[in-house]
Amino acid sequence: MEWKPDKNNSKAVYKQIADYMEKGIQNGLFPIDKPLPSERKLAEAYKVNRSTIVSAYAELEANGLVEKRRGSGTVVSKDIWGLAKKRIPSWNKYIERGSFQANMPVAQRIRNISEEETLVNFASGELSDELMPDEYVRKIIKSGEFSGHLGYDHPQGNIGLRETIGEHVKRYKGINAKPESILVTSGAQQAIHLIIECLLKPGDAVVIENPSYHYSLPIFKSAGLNVFHLDINKNGFNPEDLIDLHKKHQIKMIFLNPIFQNPTGTLLSVAKRKRILDLSSEFGIPIVEDDPYSLLNYTGEDTATLKSLDENGNVLYISSLTKIAASGFRIGWVIGPQPVIERLSDAKQQFDFGHSIFSQWLGNEFLRSEYFETHIQSLKIRLEQKRDKMIKSITELLQDQVDYFFPHGGIHLWCRLKMGIDEIKLLEQSIEEGVIFTPGSILGTKSGFMRLTYGKASDEEIPIGIKRLAKALGKITS
Numbered sequence: 320m321e322w323k324p325d326k327n328n329s330k331a332v333y334k335q336i337a338d339y340m341e342k343g344i345q346n347g348l349f350p351i352d353k354p355l356p357s358e359r360k361l362a363e364a365y366k367v368n369r370s371t372i373v374s375a376y377a378e379l380e381a382n383g384l385v386e387k388r389r390g391s392g393t394v395v396s397k398d399i400w401g402l403a404k405k406r407i408p409s410w411n412k413y414i415e416r417g418s419f420q421a422n423m424p425v426a427q428r429i430r431n432i433s434e435e436e437t438l439v440n441f442a443s444g445e446l447s448d449e450l451m452p453d454e455y456v457r458k459i460i461k462s463g464e465f466s467g468h469l470g471y472d473h474p475q476g477n478i479g480l481r482e483t484i485g486e487h488v489k490r491y492k493g494i495n496a497k498p499e500s501i502l503v504t505s506g507a508q509q510a511i512h513l514i515i516e517c518l519l520k521p522g523d524a525v526v527i528e529n530p531s532y533h534y535s536l537p538i539f540k541s542a543g544l545n546v547f548h549l550d551i552n553k554n555g556f557n558p559e560d561l562i563d564l565h566k567k568h569q570i571k572m573i574f575l576n577p578i579f580q581n582p583t584g585t586l587l588s589v590a591k592r593k594r595i596l597d598l599s600s601e602f603g604i605p606i607v608e609d610d611p612y613s614l615l616n617y618t619g620e621d622t623a624t625l626k627s628l629d630e631n632g633n634v635l636y637i638s639s640l641t642k643i644a645a646s647g648f649r650i651g652w653v654i655g656p657q658p659v660i661e662r663l664s665d666a667k668q669q670f671d672f673g674h675s676i677f678s679q680w681l682g683n684e685f686l687r688s689e690y691f692e693t694h695i696q697s698l699k700i701r702l703e704q705k706r707d708k709m710i711k712s713i714t715e716l717l718q719d720q721v722d723y724f725f726p727h728g729g730i731h732l733w734c735r736l737k738m739g740i741d742e743i744k745l746l747e748q749s750i751e752e753g754v755i756f757t758p759g760s761i762l763g764t765k766s767g768f769m770r771l772t773y774g775k776a777s778d779e780e781i782p783i784g785i786k787r788l789a790k791a792l793g794k795i796t797s
Contacts, residue, residue, distance in 0.1 A: 528551050552585075553724050577625060
């Protein structure tokens with residue numbers, strides 16, 4: 320089989336394969352009523368995942384060109400024109416025509432293989448098992464103190480949890496928030512989705528940082544928003560850039576992660592935090608502050624949130640337990656003006672009828688416990704050690720090929736590939752060597768960068784992963 324799919328083509332690989340085989344059926348390359356190559360054999364020939372071939376065959380089957388036979392595999396149908404055979408829906412066409420955008424193919428690939436045990440995972444944004452409070456959570460469950468009902472709870476979330484969140488953000492973030500101004504969400508990402516769906520409309524202009532985690536979210540495109548960028552350097556972004564953007568595009572909302580930003584790890588200075596709030600008030604533009612990492616501060620620098628500095632009620636504040644405890648809690652929250660919270664709450668109830676009462680109970684018990692402070696202090700020490708271990712390995716093995724932003728908190732190391740290396744090709748080679756990372760092009764407009772996350776890999780895996788990355792770099796540059 321000399322033909323090969325073009326992985327750089329904008330058309331999905333499975334579609335290319337299906338189109339090629341359809342032409343082959345029409346011109347007799349694949350004879351009627353004869354078995355087609357097995358999924359495994361075709362995957363090896365085209366150097367793709369077996370799931371890609373499954374999708375291609377499903378497309379051909381939906382079009383009535385092939386059929387599956389027990390014991391014979393997939394064969395070209397005798398009834399190509401569908402005169403005698405019932406047709407099944409072309410599900411792939413329905414999938415493609417839906418209005419909600421899929422993740423980028425590279426992001427899907429990372430997600431699908433990231434749990435393979437042989438890979439050192441520098442791509443996942445969650446904490447490793449050893450950093451999660453599993454033992455304490457088991458104690459909470461074994462205590463048998465759950466006395467709540469198991470029916471629907473308040474649309475904004477359990478009142479006890481919202482009161483605890485209010486106390487938490489007051490103590491740790493300097494934010495004054497009453498329970499009625501708090502909505503419990505399924506992590507921070509659901510909060511972002513609710514804000515976009517409820518408060519914006521197609522054609523609205525919004526601003527995000529570049530690079531940023533928000534850049535990777537398909538929801539902005541799905542909602543038909545026009546997205547503009549504030550470029551990030553080692554000192555964060557320049558708030559003055561917002562002035563020209565607003566004059567040209569009439570910005571409706573700003574999405575920011577100013578404290579140990581994902582992916583760069585940068586901390587926006589206090590002066591810049593205050594300036595962006597001044598501009599928000601001057602132009603009447605609301606700010607959505609995404610704050611996963613402010614508690615993961617290794618040096619004691621000023622990490623006052625925008626919300627704590629906000630005197631005019633311009634900031635919608637989002638945070639969660641995901642990055643400071645465990646992703647499995649699925650507990651996040653939005654803090655904002657009560658009418659906004661009620662609007663978001665109404666939408667959330669339409670989506671899922673409210674959050675699980677049991678996970679809210681667990682989150683409440685954990686967040687209000689004396690153990691929480693112990694956990695955070697231990698977590699900061701362990702993450703700083705992981706960061707130093709990763710930087711040490713990079714210095715020893717990649718010093719001439721990679722430089723990076725030095726983070727004072729959070730879980731990410733933002734790296735630049737010095738030699739203009741294609742980070743997607745490096746990713747593929749790295750997967751072969753047994754390590755995975757997040758290419759910078761998923762998170763921003765510039766190529767030649769990668770995000771190495773040190774929160775997921777164990778202490779032992781970090782130097783192994785960097786060694787594998789160095790080997791992959793050597794192979795594609797030799």
